Amino acid sequence: MGATDAAEQLAEVGRRFDARDWVLGTSGNFSLVLERDPLRLAMTRSGMFKGALTADGIVEIDADGRPIRPEAGKPSAEALLHLVIARTRGAAAVLHTHSIWSTVLSDRHVTAGGLAIADYEMLKGLEGVATHEHREWVPILENDQDMARLAGRVRHVLAEHEACHGFLLRRHGLYTWGETLPQAVRHVEILEFLLEAVGRIEN
Amino acid sequence: MGATDAAEQLAEVGRRFDARDWVLGTSGNFSLVLERDPLRLAMTRSGMFKGALTADGIVEIDADGRPIRPEAGKPSAEALLHLVIARTRGAAAVLHTHSIWSTVLSDRHVTAGGLAIADYEMLKGLEGVATHEHREWVPILENDQDMARLAGRVRHVLAEHEACHGFLLRRHGLYTWGETLPQAVRHVEILEFLLEAVGRIEN
Amino acid sequence: MGATDAAEQLAEVGRRFDARDWVLGTSGNFSLVLERDPLRLAMTRSGMFKGALTADGIVEIDADGRPIRPEAGKPSAEALLHLVIARTRGAAAVLHTHSIWSTVLSDRHVTAGGLAIADYEMLKGLEGVATHEHREWVPILENDQDMARLAGRVRHVLAEHEACHGFLLRRHGLYTWGETLPQAVRHVEILEFLLEAVGRIEN
Amino acid sequence: MGATDAAEQLAEVGRRFDARDWVLGTSGNFSLVLERDPLRLAMTRSGMFKGALTADGIVEIDADGRPIRPEAGKPSAEALLHLVIARTRGAAAVLHTHSIWSTVLSDRHVTAGGLAIADYEMLKGLEGVATHEHREWVPILENDQDMARLAGRVRHVLAEHEACHGFLLRRHGLYTWGETLPQAVRHVEILEFLLEAVGRIEN
Numbered sequence: 001m002g003a004t005d006a007a008e009q010l011a012e013v014g015r016r017f018d019a020r021d022w023v024l025g026t027s028g029n030f031s032l033v034l035e036r037d038p039l040r041l042a043m044t045r046s047g048m049f050k051g052a053l054t055a056d057g058i059v060e061i062d063a064d065g066r067p068i069r070p071e072a073g074k075p076s077a078e079a080l081l082h083l084v085i086a087r088t089r090g091a092a093a094v095l096h097t098h099s100i101w102s103t104v105l106s107d108r109h110v111t112a113g114g115l116a117i118a119d120y121e122m123l124k125g126l127e128g129v130a131t132h133e134h135r136e137w138v139p140i141l142e143n144d145q146d147m148a149r150l151a152g153r154v155r156h157v158l159a160e161h162e163a164c165h166g167f168l169l170r171r172h173g174l175y176t177w178g179e180t181l182p183q184a185v186r187h188v189e190i191l192e193f194l195l196e197a198v199g200r201i202e203n
Numbered sequence: 204m205g206a207t208d209a210a211e212q213l214a215e216v217g218r219r220f221d222a223r224d225w226v227l228g229t230s231g232n233f234s235l236v237l238e239r240d241p242l243r244l245a246m247t248r249s250g251m252f253k254g255a256l257t258a259d260g261i262v263e264i265d266a267d268g269r270p271i272r273p274e275a276g277k278p279s280a281e282a283l284l285h286l287v288i289a290r291t292r293g294a295a296a297v298l299h300t301h302s303i304w305s306t307v308l309s310d311r312h313v314t315a316g317g318l319a320i321a322d323y324e325m326l327k328g329l330e331g332v333a334t335h336e337h338r339e340w341v342p343i344l345e346n347d348q349d350m351a352r353l354a355g356r357v358r359h360v361l362a363e364h365e366a367c368h369g370f371l372l373r374r375h376g377l378y379t380w381g382e383t384l385p386q387a388v389r390h391v392e393i394l395e396f397l398l399e400a401v402g403r404i405e406n
Numbered sequence: 407m408g409a410t411d412a413a414e415q416l417a418e419v420g421r422r423f424d425a426r427d428w429v430l431g432t433s434g435n436f437s438l439v440l441e442r443d444p445l446r447l448a449m450t451r452s453g454m455f456k457g458a459l460t461a462d463g464i465v466e467i468d469a470d471g472r473p474i475r476p477e478a479g480k481p482s483a484e485a486l487l488h489l490v491i492a493r494t495r496g497a498a499a500v501l502h503t504h505s506i507w508s509t510v511l512s513d514r515h516v517t518a519g520g521l522a523i524a525d526y527e528m529l530k531g532l533e534g535v536a537t538h539e540h541r542e543w544v545p546i547l548e549n550d551q552d553m554a555r556l557a558g559r560v561r562h563v564l565a566e567h568e569a570c571h572g573f574l575l576r577r578h579g580l581y582t583w584g585e586t587l588p589q590a591v592r593h594v595e596i597l598e599f600l601l602e603a604v605g606r607i608e609n
Numbered sequence: 610m611g612a613t614d615a616a617e618q619l620a621e622v623g624r625r626f627d628a629r630d631w632v633l634g635t636s637g638n639f640s641l642v643l644e645r646d647p648l649r650l651a652m653t654r655s656g657m658f659k660g661a662l663t664a665d666g667i668v669e670i671d672a673d674g675r676p677i678r679p680e681a682g683k684p685s686a687e688a689l690l691h692l693v694i695a696r697t698r699g700a701a702a703v704l705h706t707h708s709i710w711s712t713v714l715s716d717r718h719v720t721a722g723g724l725a726i727a728d729y730e731m732l733k734g735l736e737g738v739a740t741h742e743h744r745e746w747v748p749i750l751e752n753d754q755d756m757a758r759l760a761g762r763v764r765h766v767l768a769e770h771e772a773c774h775g776f777l778l779r780r781h782g783l784y785t786w787g788e789t790l791p792q793a794v795r796h797v798e799i800l801e802f803l804l805e806a807v808g809r810i811e812n
Contacts, residue, residue, distance in 0.1 A: 020224070021629070025734040025798035049791070098731065103806045121346055121375035122301065125228040131348045132374065143730055145740045171741065171806075172730035182252075189228035197306045197374075203406065203812065223427070324549055324578035325504065328431040334551045335577065385455075392431035400509045400577075406609065426630070527752055527781035528707065531634040537754045538780065588658070595634035603712045603780075609812065 003060060006032045006042035009181055011053040014044075016185070017097055018051025022192065026050070027098035028173070029076035032181060033086050039063040041082060045073045080151040081175065088158050091177035093184035098173035101196040106140050106168035108202070114139040114161075115168070117194050125190035126165045127183060138191070139167040166191050206263060209235045209245035212384055214256040217247075219388070220300055221254025225395060229253070230301035231376070232279035235384060236289050242266040244285060248276045283354040284378065291361050294380035296387035301376035304399040309343050309371035311405070317342040317364075318371070320397050328393035329368045330386060341394070342370040369394050409466060412438045412448035415587055417459040420450075422591070423503055424457025428598065432456070433504035434579070435482035438587060439492055445469040447488060451479045486557040487581065494564050497583035499590035504579035507602040512546050512574035514608070520545040520567075521574070523600050531596035532571045533589060544597070545573040572597050612669060615641045615651035618790055620662040623653075625794070626706055627660025631801060635659070636707035637782070638685035641790060642695050648672040650691060654682045689760040690784065697767050700786035702793035707782035710805040715749050715777035717811070723748040723770075724777070726803050734799035735774045736792060747800070748776040775800050 010030045017023045028050050031043040041061050044050065048057040060068040065079040076082075082094045109115040117123065118135040126136065139157045144150040150169075157167060165187055166176035176191055178184030213233045220226045231253050234246040244264050247253065251260040263271040268282040279285075285297040312318040320326065321338040329339065342360045347353040353372075360370060368390055369379035379394055381387030416436045423429045434456050437449040447467050450456065454463040466474040471485035482488075488500045515521040523529065524541040532542065545563045550556040556575075563573060571593055572582035582597055584590030619639045626632045637659050640652040650670050653659065657666040669677040674688035685691075691703040718724040726732065727744040735745065748766045753759040759778075766776060774796055775785035785800055787793030 019222075019628075021802075024802045025731065025795045027731060027734065027799075027802075049795075098802075100802065100806050100809060103729070103731075104809050107810060119346075119374060120306070121372070122228065122230060122306075125230065132346050133348075143728075143741050145742075169730070171728060186228045186252075190230075193224075193227045193230075193301075193303070197303050199809075200303060200307050200402075201310060222425075322549075322577055323509070324575070325431065325433060325509075328433065335549050336551075389431045389455075393433075396427075396430045396433075396504075396506070399506050403506060403510050403605075404513060525752075525780060526712070527778070528634065528636060528712075531636065538752050539754075592634045592658075596636075599630075599633045599636075599707075599709070602709050606709060606713050606808075607716060 003034065003042055003058065004055060006034060007053065007055040007058040010042070010044060010058060013095070013181065013185055014050035014053040017188070018049070020099075020192075022097040022099045022188070023050035024098070029078055029082070029096050031079075031082040031086070031094045033092045034060065039083065039086060040068070041079070041086065043075045043079055043082060046076050077147060080147045081154055084151050084155050084158070085175065085177050088155060089177055090179070091184070092179055093181040094175065094177045095184045095188050096173060096175050097188055097192065099192055099195070101199045102168055102174040102192065103171055105195050105199050106170045106172065110140050110142070110170045112140075115198070117198055120194055120197065122190050122194055122197075125186055127178065127187070136194075137161055137164055138195075139164060141167060141169050143170045143172045206237065206245055206261065207258060209237065210256065210258040210261040213245070213247065213261060216298070216384065216388055217253035217256040220391070221252070223302075223395075225300040225302045225391070226253035227301070232281055232285070232299050234282075234285040234289070234297045236295045237263065242286065242289060243271070244282070244289065246278045246282055246285060249279050280350060283350045284357055287354050287358050288361070288378065288380050291358060292380055293382070294387070295382055296384040297378065297380045298387045298391050299376060299378050300391055300395065302395055302398070304402045305371055305377040305395065306374055308398050308402050309373045309375065313343050313345070313373045315343075318401070320401055323397055323400065325393050325397055325400075328389055330381065330390070339397075340364055340367055341398075342367060344370060344372050346373045346375045409440065409448055409464065410461060412440060413459065413461040413464040416448070416450065416464060419501070419587065419591055420456035420459040423594070424455070426505075426598075428503040428505045428594070429456035430504070435484055435488070435502050437485075437488040437492070437500045439498045440466065445489065445492060446474070447485075447492065449481045449485055449488060452482050483553060486553045487560055490557050490561050491564070491581065491583050494561060495583055496585070497590070498585055499587040500581065500583045501590045501594050502579060502581050503594055503598065505598055505601070507605045508574055508580040508598065509577055511601050511605050512576045512578065516546050516548070516576045518546075521604070523604055526600055526603065528596050528600055528603075531592055533584065533593070542600075543567055543570055544601075545570060547573060547575050549576045549578045612643065612651055612667065613664060615643060616662065616664040616667040619651070619653060619667060622704070622790065622794055623659035623662040626797070627658070629708075629801075631706040631708045631797070632659035633707070638687055638691070638705050640688075640691040640695070640703045642701045643669065648692065648695060649677070650688075650695065652684045652688055652691060655685050686756060689756045690763055693760050693764050694767070694784065694786050697764060698786055699788070700793070701788055702790040703784070703786045704793045704797050705782060705784050706797055706801065708801055708804070710808045711777055711783040711801065712780055714804050714808050715779045715781065719749050719751070719779045721749075724807070726807055729803055729806065731799050731803055731806075734795055736787065736796070745803075746770055746773055747804075748773060750776060750778050752779045752781045 031041045034040045115138045121132045123134045176187040232247045234244045237243045318341045324335045326337045379390040437447045440446045521544045527538045529540045582593040640650045643649045724747045730741045732743045785796040
């Protein structure tokens with residue numbers, strides 16, 4: 001995929017998520033793998049409103065998270081997390097949203113280290129899940145501004161929970177991914193739905 | 204009705220329900236009766252985003268739930284439920300939505316086998332109901348991945364509750380139907396509204 | 407104003423309220439005064455989706471609530487209520503919405519005969535209110551399918567509460583009005599906002 | 610910036626906030642600094658629906674809050690608050706929204722004089738905040754119809770809380786600002802998100 005295609009596809013995702021209030025205030029960030037070896041990502045720039053993304057709002061980064069054309073702007077601070085996920089999960093798309101319910105539940109369940117979501121039909125929307133009789137563990141990590149350290153912890157959590165389809169950063173929102181962009185979008189919608197349903201059932 | 208018309212009409216319903224977050228993550232499925240004898244349905248394909256349906260997202264199935272042109276894709280796994288409803292209710296349209304509130308209430312009330320909704324003006328939007336002084340019983344069935352078995356239980360519940368306008372699958376959402384597509388859409392909106400109202404009054 | 411203008415203006419209101427889920431499932435009804443003496447109203451027909459109103463969805467009624475051209479369709483069953491309001495309040499526009507929060511609060515507060523909303527800045531959006539230090543009494547009437555009887559009770563309540571800007575029917579929603587259509591729209595938005603705010607503060 | 614540009618930019622903000630129900634019923638008001646010395650603002654007129662702003666909905670005011678062309682209409686009653694903020698914060702844009710959650714929280718926390726929001730990633734969206742380990746104090750002032758007196762209290766609160774990015778008026782909503790209009794929009798979205806998240810966590 002070329003960088004222009006990537007920008008158009010991410011812009012469409014941005015409009016969709018913005019309409020649902022999942023990327024308010026320039027929050028959230030998205031990436032697409034442009035090349036696997038060496039790893040190269042198209043990624044949303046820092047500080048862009050996701051509902052109004054243009055080609056200008058996307059930068060390319062290399063396998064170390066450095067912008068390939070630094071004059072094009074700074075990638076999102078969380079580029080290292082995207083790279084870890086793209087590498088360890090073989091994901092082609094990584095999406096981070098920042099909704100009310102992921103924020104609320106990431107806080108409520110942080111001491112348990114995560115949140116189990118079981119027996120919902122919606123779970124079947126997660127790749128490889130064939131029945132609602134599934135128990136999805138959504139790990140929750142403490143938030144951290146040291147991105148190298150946080151990337152290390154994400155790598156560790158992903159290794160420990162090989163079957164998980166996403167994770168939460170405390171009071172920071174959801175990370176999920178997919179083998180394709182539509183699959184990653186589906187994962188966002190499934191997990192955001194489930195977090196809200198669980199949140200309202202708990203109330 | 205032809206298959207192209209069916210696709211256009213279901214696409215419009217998909218956009219409407221998607222905007223209300225009732226079909227997130229490719230959830231939900233819709234069908235229209237194309238022919239009554241032998242029974243032939245236009246049905247949404249498995250795994251399509253309902254807010255962006257095209258003719259390509261609709262397949263035709265026969266009275267046994269088999270795709271008439273298998274190369275056109277797999278119908279939704281729940282085709283058998285649509286066929287039971289089209290047959291036993293004489294419905295021309297069957298709609299399944301997957302909202303937060305239907306999920307929450309289907310869970311809360313499952314042990315009672317259903318949920319009574321009474322004395323709301325909105326009940327008059329259900330076909331044949333002429334006053335708010337009506338008690339609508341919304342049966343709740345346990346969810347099941349064995350579709351033949353679930354279809355049998357749906358047939359049983361519909362026979363037992365002849366007056367019901369819809370039912371819930373536990374943690375799976377709402378099924379309703381109509382003699383026309385607009386009537387089925389109205390039933391979705393009425394029942395989703397009532398489930399949210401009841402849910403908030405209970406809280 | 408002519409009937410065509412009325413249809414266009416009410417269609418715009420319908421789209422706006424539909425987007426906010428205040429007229430789901432063909433609920434709600436709207437009217438505009440076309441002529442004052444003798445009283446003649448443009449009114450939404452029974453059973454129309456308010457988000458997709460066309461000229462065809464509007465009928466003209468006379469001072470007794472009878473359609474002026476019966477072949478054009480049946481006016482909303484609640485025409486008599488609109489006529490009472492147009493007459494006793496001198497309103498040029500009457501709007502009835504059917505939201506979740508008006509339904510919830512009309513139920514919670516029915517035994518008190520109404521609901522006081524006081525000390526909100528939003529109250530200043532109600533015509534003639536100049537300060538947030540205002541106590542708005544929103545009467546709540548029991549719902550009734552006998553429209554002549556209900557119209558009589560509405561007349562009585564409006565006489566008793568001369569300063570009120572709207573009222574609720576139990577589990578049926580909000581009625582409000584204005585000297586102009588934009589004023590009536592403003593009253594809907596103000597009252598719906600206040601009902602939700604009060605509902606969430608009570609929770 | 611010219612007045613026409615200002616109108617177009619504020620109209621876009623109005624549509625965005627209207628879609629989120631933050632400016633219902635003509636509530637809210639927006640301003641942009643046109644000239645710094647002497648201070649001159651483009652400001653929304655009183656009583657305009659913010660989702661449908663046109664050039665006609667914007668007036669210019671001088672440093673005392675008087676309309677420069679009185680025949681063009683009355684500025685929002687809260688012009689004096691905008692002037693205080695533009696002056697003491699050096700803001701180029703001032704935005705006032707009127708959401709459900711700012712109303713609810715401004716009421717709940719008024720006796721404490723404000724609300725602390727700490728340890729949310731979203732806080733990084735506030736200008737100058739570099740970590741989620743930040744404690745934002747959102748002052749809450751009693752509402753007042755005496756605008757000169759209220760403007761004085763706002764000046765006092767802004768002096769006392771030099772680091773704050775916004776404040777609430779009790780049961781009246783949020784005021785925030787920015788060095789640019791997009792920054793002010795970002796602040797609205799960040800603060801509205803945080804108020805809702807905090808509100809739901811408290812529940």
